Amino acid sequence: MGIEGVGARVARKEDKRFITGGGRYVDDMVVPGMKHAVFVRSPHAHAQIKKIDVKKAQAMPGVIGVLTGKELKADGIGNLICGWMIHSKDGSPMKMGAWSPLAVDKVRYVGDAVVIVVAETKGQARDAAEAVEITYKELKAVVDATKAIQAGAPQIHAESDNNLIFDWEIGDGKATDAAIKSAAHVTRMKIVNNRLVPNAMEPRAALGHYDKAEDHYTCWTTSQNPHVARLVMSAFYNVAPENKLRVIAPDVGGGFGSKIYIYPEEIVCLWASKKTGVPVKWVADRTESFLSDAHGRDHVSTVEMAFDKDNRITGLKVDTIANLGAYMSLFSSCVPTYLYATLLSGQYNIPAIHANVRTVYTNTAPVDAYRGAGRPEATYLLERTMETAARELGVSPAELRRRNFITSFPHQTPVIMNYDAGDYNASLDAAMKAADYAGFTRRKADAAKRGKLRGIGMSCYIEACGIAPSAAVGSLGAGVGLWESAEVRVNAVGTIEVLTGSHSHGQGHETTFAQVVNQRFGVPLDSVSIVHGDTDKVQMGMGTYGSRSGAVGLSALSKALDKVEAKAKKIAAHLLEADEGDIVIENGEVKVAGTDKSLPWFQVALAAYTAHNLPAGMEPGLKETAFYDPANFTFPAGCYISEVEIDPETGVTDIIQFVAADDFGNIINPMIVEGQVHGGIAQGIGQALLEGAHYDGSGQLLTASYMDYTMPRAGDLPSFKVSTSNTPCPSNPLGIKGCGEAGAIGSPPAIINAITDALGVPDIAMPASPSTVWSAIRAKKH
């Protein structure tokens, strides 16, 4: 490892602009003639639109255009779609209701966009938006998925009877039922995974610019995957053909999944720009973000876990109802199915698994992937059940897990996944040691003397990243392939530009991608530039989500570097009059092994471009492209332990320590990986202790601001103890598994297991806020 190469703890190249105020986010963009948009949104969760009167609004000062869904439809703009087809167990396709970018006849959740107002200033647009008169006929709303599928519930889309989108299953139901029937012990639980709002700190924004002279559109948008945005807007929403649509996702202030999807606003801003003849910028307020960003989680499940007399798991049966909100967001259908139920084997050898999943429309914001996406739900269900089983069986939580760990690889689970590498005992050992697990009994007794309740909880998670082998996901219903692309351009002076389809919105790609180049050629990081987020620069890519940029994006880079290296070696062999097989590239020098003959890297690059003396028949230039399609998913795994102390007088939970021991495969930059884990853990602790999106019975979002939705703040969290013990991933060239979501996946059950341990109760709802904990203590006493 060089000082800037793979494995080095290098400070980030991109930091300078962010710490000096030089970041360039969508809201910072200014285009000549640009005007400002405000959306009029539905105040009702479920209503018919009887009449829209825009006359007053149009006459307001500064107003340029007030546009409705009818006009949008008349111009042929298409409905939003879900890009992953799931079939119900009876073979019928999922029931996708129409989602118009601007509602036409009906609104289905509070925040549904109805009208766009474009004005000279945002203030004027806001004033005019208030003057738009919409007559609604209110309908009964339903926000709870378990109620929405009951007979007589309000019907949200004509396409889906009883609001059921699909009723899907995976695994062997008969074998699982038989295992439960013949079990020595069965642990049964109801598991609720609370609804969350992703809350990237940068609100969503879009700037649409139609250039009439060129008949060309440009869209600056807060996207994790600008190429997918262009593809979908072109192929499905009929905004413009791909060659006439450029999508730019510049600096993006966090995503966590919520910026994967193509939302109504970017489509409408592009269309409105053509309609009004001015560039149109929209930036969400925070409350608008709460109302209209895709939410996460919101599962209600029952689980039965069967054990034999030796405490080995013999079967797992799961029944889940997943709330998908008012419309099917872009990848909403795969989250509670292939990203969830395929991980229900966890780290354990389970011979029979069966999961049934029903997805349901409700009058709430659409629900889609949020950091972890399905895997936190699977982990929470499994690890809460394991903890409960250990208590019921009277064995230690660690021992029960160890007894059931998968220890030989590859391991085929009964739910599709083929785990390729891992060492679950190693991460459990590392976490228990770091947490001084053995000393807990003493610490608990000390706390008790002070009148405090101590608890300890663990969680052994596994997830599937490196999403994903294209043919495999295609066979499961995905509408796209999930490969990645990279182009390496070596300039004539030897500096290098890497164009990648991955998108960084906090992950530090400008540093880690450059480290991989440095490792290969020894070119200093400062001489390597990473270009991403612009469909005019990078040909095609699938973007960043599912912890895929290391395992998939860097694999594409690695493949492109192979091609560059091969050509550079051919040129060097020719110039140095040596055998191609004897050429090595090290520390910025191209050498003939075993001799003192060498050339600096830049001279090889220069030779490629002067083309005065190249091997016969070789094309000039040094630029290569590669597409990498993963051979398998990758399987990051680990063990998290939390220790909490609860004040029984107030119900306040104090996290005494939080330990993470992860296996991420090979690591490019440990500093960045640790940062990803810290952030993930904070979101997981947020889910467990603080965060919850709550709608009232009429469909009003009660938690639509930072005054009402409890974001984790510095004082809510401890410093974390993180470490890794890694087994390289065998399926990709760099051996990377991925680290972006682990923290959010592994931590909620560790916290809830610790709280229930401290309180001596079987379960507690997330978020375990002080009032919830206090009520649980009171209920136990009485």
Place this chain on the structure above:
Amino acid sequence: MSDVSLTVNGKRVSGSVEDRTLLVHFLREHLGLTGTHVGCDTSQCGACVVHVDGRAVKSCSMLAAQASGSTIVTIEGLANGAELHPVQAAFKEHHGLQCGFCTPGMIMAATDMIARHPQGLDEATVRAELDGNICRCTGYHNIVKAILSASQTMSKGAKGRAKQAA
């Protein structure tokens, strides 16, 4: 309309704005200082913190007209030319930022926090003092580390200067 005249990052600036214009919008839209960010609409997130007459202020909680006559420092004016402010340098060294959106507000709040605690800071104080700044990426772990480190660097620097003066 209100006439606003103030000193921003050492330069005299003035403008005429709608009465309802917030300081943050004046900085961003009239002066093009887009390093100061807007992350919420309830003065909770702290992405818009700047220094007004030497104190950290959420610039969404003040009208531009109210700030008239003040001296303002934004994230763009914190470094001494090419030399980063110790807090900026510490955020980079300790990986105290990821997406960068909350970072300007964090750095401006941290600079003020360190100035108000010349005797030094401990982790509990830093965490309590960061209550008005929300970060969704870092889990605060490395932000706390960066602020503690910058606090040490700056107190050493201050002692050094005091020694020289003596």
